[in-house]
Amino acid sequence: MPLLTLKDVTKAYGGVPALKGVDMDIAPGEIHALMGENGAGKSTLIKILAGVVAPDRADIRFDNEPVSIGNPQSAHRLGLRFIHQEFNVVPALSVAENIFLGRAYPRRGGFLVDWRALNQAARTTLHRLGISHIDPRRALGSLTLGDQMLVRISSAFVGEAGTPARLYVLDEPTASLSRDESQRLFTVLDELRNSGASVLYVSHRLDEIMSICDKATVIRDGRSVDTGLIADITHDDLVTLMIGRRVEEAYPPRVGVPSTTVMFSAQSLAIRGGRSLTFDVKAGEILGIAGLANVGQRNVLRTLFGDISAAGGAMLLGDAPYRPKSPADAWRTGIGYVPRERRSEGLILSRPIFENASLPHLAQQSLWRSFLTPRREQRSAVSQGELVRLKAAGPKQRVRELSGGNQQKVVFAKALAGEVQLLLLDEPTRGVDVGAKFDIYTIIREMAARGMGVVLVSSDLPELLGMADRIAVMREGAITDIINAADTDEEQLLNLCYGRTTG
Amino acid sequence: MLTLLRRYGTLIGFAAILLFFWISLPDTFMTARNWLNISQQMSMLIVVAAGMTIVMVMGDFDLSVGSMASLAGIVVAVMFTFDLPIWAAVSLALMVGLAGGAINGVLISVIGILPFVATLATLTMLSGLAFVVSGGKTISGRVIPEGFSGFARGGLSLGEWNGVAIALPNLTLVAIVIVALVWVLLEQTTFGRRLYAIGGNIEAAHLSGVAVRKLKLIAFALTGSTAALAGIMYASRVASANPTQGSSLMLNAIAGVFLGSTFSEHGEPRILGTILGVLILGILDNGLTQLSVDSYVRQILVGGIIILAVSTSSLTKHLRA
Numbered sequence: 001m002p003l004l005t006l007k008d009v010t011k012a013y014g015g016v017p018a019l020k021g022v023d024m025d026i027a028p029g030e031i032h033a034l035m036g037e038n039g040a041g042k043s044t045l046i047k048i049l050a051g052v053v054a055p056d057r058a059d060i061r062f063d064n065e066p067v068s069i070g071n072p073q074s075a076h077r078l079g080l081r082f083i084h085q086e087f088n089v090v091p092a093l094s095v096a097e098n099i100f101l102g103r104a105y106p107r108r109g110g111f112l113v114d115w116r117a118l119n120q121a122a123r124t125t126l127h128r129l130g131i132s133h134i135d136p137r138r139a140l141g142s143l144t145l146g147d148q149m150l151v152r153i154s155s156a157f158v159g160e161a162g163t164p165a166r167l168y169v170l171d172e173p174t175a176s177l178s179r180d181e182s183q184r185l186f187t188v189l190d191e192l193r194n195s196g197a198s199v200l201y202v203s204h205r206l207d208e209i210m211s212i213c214d215k216a217t218v219i220r221d222g223r224s225v226d227t228g229l230i231a232d233i234t235h236d237d238l239v240t241l242m243i244g245r246r247v248e249e250a251y252p253p254r255v256g257v258p259s260t261t262v263m264f265s266a267q268s269l270a271i272r273g274g275r276s277l278t279f280d281v282k283a284g285e286i287l288g289i290a291g292l293a294n295v296g297q298r299n300v301l302r303t304l305f306g307d308i309s310a311a312g313g314a315m316l317l318g319d320a321p322y323r324p325k326s327p328a329d330a331w332r333t334g335i336g337y338v339p340r341e342r343r344s345e346g347l348i349l350s351r352p353i354f355e356n357a358s359l360p361h362l363a364q365q366s367l368w369r370s371f372l373t374p375r376r377e378q379r380s381a382v383s384q385g386e387l388v389r390l391k392a393a394g395p396k397q398r399v400r401e402l403s404g405g406n407q408q409k410v411v412f413a414k415a416l417a418g419e420v421q422l423l424l425l426d427e428p429t430r431g432v433d434v435g436a437k438f439d440i441y442t443i444i445r446e447m448a449a450r451g452m453g454v455v456l457v458s459s460d461l462p463e464l465l466g467m468a469d470r471i472a473v474m475r476e477g478a479i480t481d482i483i484n485a486a487d488t489d490e491e492q493l494l495n496l497c498y499g500r501t502t503g
Numbered sequence: 504m505l506t507l508l509r510r511y512g513t514l515i516g517f518a519a520i521l522l523f524f525w526i527s528l529p530d531t532f533m534t535a536r537n538w539l540n541i542s543q544q545m546s547m548l549i550v551v552a553a554g555m556t557i558v559m560v561m562g563d564f565d566l567s568v569g570s571m572a573s574l575a576g577i578v579v580a581v582m583f584t585f586d587l588p589i590w591a592a593v594s595l596a597l598m599v600g601l602a603g604g605a606i607n608g609v610l611i612s613v614i615g616i617l618p619f620v621a622t623l624a625t626l627t628m629l630s631g632l633a634f635v636v637s638g639g640k641t642i643s644g645r646v647i648p649e650g651f652s653g654f655a656r657g658g659l660s661l662g663e664w665n666g667v668a669i670a671l672p673n674l675t676l677v678a679i680v681i682v683a684l685v686w687v688l689l690e691q692t693t694f695g696r697r698l699y700a701i702g703g704n705i706e707a708a709h710l711s712g713v714a715v716r717k718l719k720l721i722a723f724a725l726t727g728s729t730a731a732l733a734g735i736m737y738a739s740r741v742a743s744a745n746p747t748q749g750s751s752l753m754l755n756a757i758a759g760v761f762l763g764s765t766f767s768e769h770g771e772p773r774i775l776g777t778i779l780g781v782l783i784l785g786i787l788d789n790g791l792t793q794l795s796v797d798s799y800v801r802q803i804l805v806g807g808i809i810i811l812a813v814s815t816s817s818l819t820k821h822l823r824a
Contacts, residue, residue: 327711339710348707350703362693372692
C-alpha cells in the first residue's frame with residue numbers, strides 16, 4: 001500500500017497552466033526521485049504538498065485516506081517534512097538546541113535545562129542517522145551548509161509526539177554541497193529509508209538519482225510522463241524523458257584548437273588564504289579548475305577579478321601588466337565574471353533584465369557616461385539575450401520571474417555585454433536544468449571560438465572533462481597538476497583531487 | 504483587484520481625503536491661495552524628504568536630518584551676527600550639511616556602522632552642536648538681514664485669481680528645483696541606477712562593478728546638504744533660528760518616503776511617490792487645522808493613516824504571493 005498517492009493534480013496561475021495532471025505514488029521506505037526541467041512544474045507540486053499553494057483539482061491520498069492539505073500545519077500533521085525550508089533553524093543556537101527546537105528540553109530539578117542530557121540526546125539522534133562528525137554543542141551557524149542540512153534532517157527525524165515524520169522532501173539538496181558532504185547526506189538518506197520513512201528527492205543531477213533513488217517520476221510541461229524503477233532505466237532514457245527528445249551529446253563539439261597565443265598569465269600570483277600560483281590561459285582556450293570543495297578555487301577567481309587583492313606576484317593580460325583594484329577595474333579591463341551564487345551574487349532580482357545586463361557596462365551605454373539611455377540598454381539586452389538564447393517576455397521583465405536556467409542566462413548576458421577578453425566562470429551550470437545547461441555550454445564554446453580565454457571552475461568532473469581544454473587541479477590552495485582534458489578520465493581526475501597517486 | 508488596491512490604494516485614499524476636505528471646507532480648501540500656502544508650508548519637508556529618498560533607495564536611512572536642519576539654521580544666523588554677507592553665510596551652512604552628511608557616509612560605508620546606529624549618534628551630536636554654537640538661545644531680530652528673511656516672503660507673481668494677487672512663493676520654487684534635480688539624479692543618471700542596484704542586492708552590485716562605498720558616501724553627503732538647505736529655508740521663513748526648529752522634519756520625511764513607496768509598482772522609494780506622500784501629510788495637516796481639530800488628535804490621525812497605507816500595501820503584497 002503506497003504511503004502517498006497523487007492523482008490528476010492540476011494547477012493554473014491566472015489562466016497559465018503550471019500542472020496539467022500529475023500522478024505519483026510513493027511507497028513507504030522508498031527514495032523517490034522527482035525529475036523534470038526547470039518550469040516543468042516540480043516546485044508547484046512541492047508547494048501543493050507543503051500546503052502553500054492550493055491545487056485547482058487533486059486527489060491526494062495518504063495511507064489510502066483522502067486528505068486535503070490546506071496549509072503548512074496540516075502537511076506537518078500528516079508527517080511531511082520539507083528539509084529545504086529555512087524555518088525552525090536558529091544559526092546562533094547549538095546543534096542540540098536546534099535538533100530539539102520546539103520540543104521540551106530535558107530539565108534538571110524541574111526548572112533548569114539539563115544541557116548534558118540535551119547534548120547526549122542530540123548525539124544519540126545524530127548517531128542513529130550515522131552522523132558522527134558533528135559536535136552537538138557547536139553553533140549551527142558555524143557548520144558547513146551540508147552539515148546544517150544534516151542537522152535539519154535530524155531535527156525532523158526526532159519528530160514531535162503524535163506526528164512522526166513519514167516523508168522527507170528534499171529540493172535540490174546537493175546544489176551547494178561538496179562531494180563529501182553529498183556522500184554523507186546519501187548515507188543519512190539510506191538510514192532514513194531503513195527506518196521505514198520515505199524520501200521525495202528533487203534533483204537535476206542524474207548520477208545522484210541513478211545511485212541513491214529507488215523510483216523516479218518524470219514530469220514534463222506540467223504532466224507526469226513516466227514513473228518507474230530506477231533499476232529498469234538508463235541515464236539516457238531519463239534525459240530523453242525529461243526534455244522530450246533525444247540528446248546525442250551532453251556537450252557541444254569542440255571547434256578547432258585553441259591558439260598558442262597566451263592571453264592571460266599568472267606568475268607566482270599569491271592568493272590570500274592560499275598559495276602562489278603560476279598558470280596561463282591561451283586565447284580561445286577553456287581552462288578548467290578542478291578540486292574538492294573549498295580548496296581555494298573561489299579565491300583564485302576573486303583575485304583575478306580584483307575583488308581580493310593579490311598578496312604578491314603578477315598578472316599579465318595580453319602583454320600588459322594587469323593589477324585590478326576592484327571589480328569595476330576588472331570589468332573595465334575586459335574581464336567577465338559569472339559568480340557562483342546567481343541569486344545572491346549575480347543578479348538584482350527585483351530589477352528588469354536590461355538593468356541587470358547593463359549594470360557593469362552602464363557608463364559605456366550612457367550619454368556622456370552619466371545619463372541613462374534606456375532604449376539603447378534595452379536594444380543591447382535584446383541582442384545579448386539572443387546570443388545566450390534567453391527565453392523572456394522582453395527586456396523589461398523582472399529577473400525574479402524567470403526560471404533558474406534563464407536567470408543564469410541573464411548572468412551570462414551581463415558578463416558578455418562588454419568587450420570581454422577573459423571570462424571567469426564559477427560553477428556556471430549549478431541548479432540549471434538539462435536543456436539550459438546545453439545552451440550554456442554552447443555559449444561557452446562560442447565565446448572560446450571567438451578568441452576569449454575562459455577559466456571554468458566546477459565541481460562537476462564530467463563537465464570539466466567535456467568542456468575544458470586543459471584542467472588545473474587544485475589541492476589545499478595550490479595548483480598541483482595541469483593536464484590535457486583529452487588525456488585523462490574522471491577516475492584519474494578524482495584521484496588527483498584527493499592527492500592519491502594513480503596506478 | 505488586489506493588485507489594483509495595492510498600487511492605487513494610497514491614491515484612492517488621497518482622493519478621498521481631498522474630497523472630504525473640499526466638501527467640509529467649501530470656501531477655503533480648494534483655493535489657489537490655500538494650495539500655495541500648503542506648498543510653502545511643505546517646502547522644507549519636501550526638500551528633506553527628497554534628500555531622504557536618495558539614501559532610502561539604497562535601503563538605508565538618515566535619522567540626523569532634523570538636527571542637521573536645526574544646526575544649519577543656527578550656523579546661518581550666527582554668521583549673520585559676525586556680519587557675514589548672505590551668500591557667504593548660506594554657503595557656509597550648506598558646507599556644514601555636506602560635511603555632516605559625508606561624516607555619516609564615512610561611518611556607514613567605510614567603517615561599516617549600521618545606518619540606524621550611525622545616524623542616531625550623529626543626530627545627538629549635531630543637536631548638541633546646535634545648542635553649543637547658539638548658546639542655547641533663539642537667534643532672531645535685527646541680526647537677521649532683511650534680504651534673508653525677505654526671500655521667504657517673496658515669490659513669483661502669478662497674476663490675479665478672483666481679484667486677489669497671488670504669487671508662487673520662493674520657498675516653493677526652491678523645493679520644485681530640488682525635486683527636479685533629485686528626479687534627474689535618481690531616474691536619469693547612472694548614479695541613480697547604481698543606487699537602486701545597491702538597494703536591490705548590494706553584493707551583486709559590488710560584483711557588477713558598482714563602487715558601493717563611494718556612492719554611499721556621496722548619497723549621504725547629498726542627504727546632509729538637502730537637510731541643511733531645509734534648515735536655511737526654515738530660518739528664512741521664521742526670520743530666526745533656534746536649536747530645535749528642524750526636529751520634526753526627520754520622522755515626517757521618513758513617513759513621506761514610506762507613504763510614497765506604496766505608489767510604486769514594486770514598493771521601492773521613487774522621488775515622485777515621495778512628493779505625493781509628503782503632500783498627503785501636508786494636506787491632512789492643513790485640512791485638519793482648518794477644521795480646528797486639536798493638534799494632538801491630528802498626530803494620532805496622521806500616524807494612523809501612515810499605518811493604514813503601508814499595511815494595505817504590504818498585506819495585499821502577501822496575499823498575492
